[in-house]
Amino acid sequence: MHWYGKVDIHSIATKSGFIHNKVKNPCSVLPVHCEVKTEEKKLTLTRLVESEPSPRLESIEAFAPATVANLGPGFDFLGCAVDGLGDHVGASIDERVHPGRVSISSIIGDGGKLSLDAEKNCCAIAAQATLELLGVASVGISLCLNKGLPLGSGLGSSAASAAAAAVAVNALFGSPLSKDQLVLAGLVSEAAVSGYHADNVAPSLLGGFVLINSYEPLKLVPLRFPHQTDLFFVLVSPEFEAPTKKMRAALPTHISMKDHISNCSQAASLVSAVLGGDLLLMGKSLSSDTIVEPKRSRLIPGMVQVKEAALQAGAFGCTISGAGPTAVAITDSYEWGIVIGEKMVASFREHGNLKATAHVQRLDREGARTV
Numbered sequence: 001m002h003w004y005g006k007v008d009i010h011s012i013a014t015k016s017g018f019i020h021n022k023v024k025n026p027c028s029v030l031p032v033h034c035e036v037k038t039e040e041k042k043l044t045l046t047r048l049v050e051s052e053p054s055p056r057l058e059s060i061e062a063f064a065p066a067t068v069a070n071l072g073p074g075f076d077f078l079g080c081a082v083d084g085l086g087d088h089v090g091a092s093i094d095e096r097v098h099p100g101r102v103s104i105s106s107i108i109g110d111g112g113k114l115s116l117d118a119e120k121n122c123c124a125i126a127a128q129a130t131l132e133l134l135g136v137a138s139v140g141i142s143l144c145l146n147k148g149l150p151l152g153s154g155l156g157s158s159a160a161s162a163a164a165a166a167v168a169v170n171a172l173f174g175s176p177l178s179k180d181q182l183v184l185a186g187l188v189s190e191a192a193v194s195g196y197h198a199d200n201v202a203p204s205l206l207g208g209f210v211l212i213n214s215y216e217p218l219k220l221v222p223l224r225f226p227h228q229t230d231l232f233f234v235l236v237s238p239e240f241e242a243p244t245k246k247m248r249a250a251l252p253t254h255i256s257m258k259d260h261i262s263n264c265s266q267a268a269s270l271v272s273a274v275l276g277g278d279l280l281l282m283g284k285s286l287s288s289d290t291i292v293e294p295k296r297s298r299l300i301p302g303m304v305q306v307k308e309a310a311l312q313a314g315a316f317g318c319t320i321s322g323a324g325p326t327a328v329a330i331t332d333s334y335e336w337g338i339v340i341g342e343k344m345v346a347s348f349r350e351h352g353n354l355k356a357t358a359h360v361q362r363l364d365r366e367g368a369r370t371v
Contacts, residue, residue: 045188047135048181053173055139059092060171064163064368065207066149066361067156068233069199069322072286072293073266077212079156079199081364082233086204087160088371089123090144091168097140102127102169109147121145122189126162129185130169133177141169152241154326159200162189163368166205171370179205179367180220187218194244200322207367209274225363229277232337233361234310234329235321236344238354242300247323250295259290283317283330293320300325302352309347313340334360 066085071078097103102124104116118124123145131141143165149157166182186201202220203210209223225231266288273282287307297303303320306327310318314336315329327344331337341358348356 045129045132045184048133049135049176052135052138053176055093055172056174057093057172059090060168061088061090061371062164062168062171062368063088063371064160064167064204065364066160066235067200067203067322068235068328069154069156069197069203070289070292070320071270072289072317072319073263073291074199074211074270075263075289075292076197076199078209078267078270079203080209081203081207081367082155082235082361083364084361085149085155085235085359087148087157087164088146089127089161089164089168090146091127091165091172092142092144093139093172094142095140097142099140100131100137102131102141102143105142105144107145107147110145110151113151114145114147121161122158122193123161123165125192126185126189127165127169129188130166130177130182133181133185134170134173136173141172143168150237152243152323152325153237154242154320154322154324155235155237156200156204156322158193158244159186159190159204162186163201163204165189167368167370182368183220184218194323195248203367205368207365208363211271223271223274225274225365226277229279230332231277231279231363232331232334233363234315234331234337234341234344235326235359235361236306236329236341236348236356237326237359238300238302238348238352238356240300240325240352240354242296242323242325244323247296247299250299251292252295255291262288262290279316279330279332283315285317286319286330287311287317289319296320296324300352301354302348302350303327305351306344306347309343310340313343315340318344 064086065081067079067081069079102118107114115121149155166185170177183202187198198212211221213219213221266285270285307318310329318329321328337360345356345358348354
């Protein structure tokens with residue numbers, strides 16, 4: 001995928017890593033620590049269609065599902081969409097809005113926490129990026145955001161808003177952009193509010209399980225989970241906000257070779273389990289992160305005990321959903337998912353002194369769509 005032209009959206013942090021050898025033996029070539037650094041890079045987006053499309057609709061509404069990112073060892077490169085939970089965005093052609101620009105007319109469901117400033121809201125940032133990809137400069141767009149997901153929940157709240165906005169704006173012009181292309185718009189939005197990662201916005205747009213093969217260029221690999229296999233996500237969200245930027249700040253800057261090998265092995269096993277519909281292996285793999293989960297668990301009261309409660313109740317596996325604080329467990333039965341969720345809620349209350357809500361949801365295979 002190529003980016004061409006010179007339409008600057010904003011700066012984003014891209015990740016580059018290098019292996020830092022600290023072995024005393026100078027003949028050794030095996031690194032024992034990995035140090036990750038970031039650098040600023042200017043992302044530019046240009047029109048991906050031959051000519052500016054004309055509006056096909058006056059208004060449209062889109063829905064985008066919640067997501068579970070990381071799935072344990074898949075930090076920043078694995079995620080999936082879950083059904084029944086998500087955000088709605090309405091988009092309308094609005095002559096009061098400057099041509100080629102986006103404004104937000106209303107937000108509900110956020111408790112007054114989100115900004116109506118289009119430059120500070122993930123929904124509007126994604127919509128603006130979509131206009132840039134379409135090359136639209138003759139009409140303005142107004143947005144109405146209906147938040148179905150709590151902020152800072154670990155369920156891809158910002159990504160769902162961005163995905164729904166991108167799909168809605170694209171639909172106004174006949175949907176000339178593919179969902180893969182819309183991920184670029186979502187990535188711009190995510191970079192502005194939570195970090196340069198696509199493991200929420202890609203599955204929210206595409207549905208199912210998605211692996212991020214590379215970021216430069218952006219390459220996505222959908223992972224087909226077998227239709228005949230029953231999979232239920234037990235999502236338990238405590239009344240505790242864990243902003244993504246804060247949770248990312250807790251990540252280690254160095255990792256041991258042992259942990260690196262372990263996580264690579266578990267991530268590979270997780271991909272194999274998804275493709276084969278092997279819930280036992282999937283559960284074991286997503287429960288085995290040795291790098292990110294141990295650091296973040298300390299910041300979420302009761303999380304360690306909640307994971308133990310889920311496994312003791314019969315869950316195949318349990319980990320933190322995204323940056324948290326939501327805990328996610330998997331099972332093959334809705335009824336058993338209810339039991340597991342009750343145990344996890346009780347554990348949050350007992351060990352974290354937190355109220356929590358449980359949802360048992362299936363995999364969302366469709367992704368963001370107009371409604």
